[in-house]
Amino acid sequence: MISVFGSANMDLVAYTTIAPRRGETVTGRAFSTIPGGKGANQAIAAARAGAEVAFVGAVGDDAFGPVMRGTLESAGVDVSRLRVVPGSSGIAHIVVDDDGGNSIIVVPGANGAVTGVSTEDLAVIARSDALLLQLELPMEAVVAAARQAKVPVVLTPAPAQELPRELLAAVDLIVPNEIEAAAITGLAGPEEALMALLELVPEAVITLGGEGALYGSRTxxxxxxxxxxxxxxxxxxxxDTFVGALAVARAEGRPHEEALRFATTAAALSVQRAGASTSMPTRHEIDASLR
Incomplete structure (x- = not known):
């Protein structure tokens, strides 16, 4: 089982030919509301990739909350630890251009109310093969979950920010993209950044978009x-699709290269479709693409 302690957002997605610059107004060609959030995304990705998944987080008591709960449930994710708190759910305002690139503004909403991890949450996490964490919840909650987890911890360090020593000390695998890796290490080259990351955590994967992924370990x-x-x-x-699929492959005991190919294949399938949770492939689709 994979457990995810993270954010659930409603993505408000505008599609346009060219993203607007500061002070500029452009005309979009489509708009969608799609359940997302890095935590929920990774939970759905892992569930569709074949794992039993439990999600720990919060939504608001607004109209978005039931939709996000239903989306997780429909993917087969256990939402028994998904709390409902007063106020708005988290939202993400996303602009997608014709090249598939995006810019995102996240408003935490209910995610900001998750300031710690409960005994009941930890009981769920303890039954899993790995805990997936991101940085869209308050940092004190992320640190508490990482330090108290009795299972391997996988951290997606996004949105990029300074990482406390106590968090890094509890992380087994860190998975930044190239920009996040540079922000953490101060090094622009992915190979150099990888070496620097391995001084902080035992294993690291840097995702490189169209260039694939780079893996290293202290061994x-x-x-x-x-x-x-x-x-x-x-x-x-x-x-998020990459991380969810990678966690599944590692939990199944696949060799590192095979696990990375499984994850890159899942990510490649996802970018050919619009949206976050709507784009994530099933296990059958991943396996078919790998044949």
Whole structure:
């Protein structure tokens, strides 16, 4: 089982030819409301990739809350630890251009009310093969979950920010993208950033978009796995799809290279579809693409 302690947001997605610059107004061609949030995205990705998944987090008592709960449940995710708190759910305002690139503004809403991890939450986490964490919940809650988890901890360090020592000390695998890796280490080159990350945590994967992924461990193992060449429609949640699928492959005991290929294939399938939770492939689709 995979447990996810993280955010649930409603994504408000505007599609446009070119994203607006500061002070500029452009005309969009479509708009969608799609359940997302890095935590919920990773939970759905892992469930569709074949794992039993439990989600720990919060939604508001607004109209978005039941929709997000229903989306997680429909994917097969256990939502018994999904709390409802007064006020608005988290939202993400997303602009997607014709090249599939995106810019995102996240408003935490109910996610900001998750300031710790309960005994009941920890009981769920303790039954899992891995705990997936991101940084869209308050940092004190993320640190508490990482430190008290009795299972391997996988951290997606997004949105990029300073990482407390006590968090890094509890992380087994960190999975930043190239920009996040540079922000954490101060090093622009992914190979150099990887080496610096391994001074902080035992294992690291840097996702490189269309260039694939770079893996390293303190044991000295290094791998570079190419991306599957596809035409991107929308890259929203591609990283979350990668992490969810990677967690599943690792929990199944797959060798590192095979696990990375499984994850890059899942991400490649996701970018060919619009949206976050709506874009994530099933286990059958991933396996079919790997044949």
């Amino acid at each position: 000295g193992e290094r791998l570079r796995v190419p991306a599957v060449p596809v035409k991107a429609v929308d890259t929203t949640a591609a990283g």
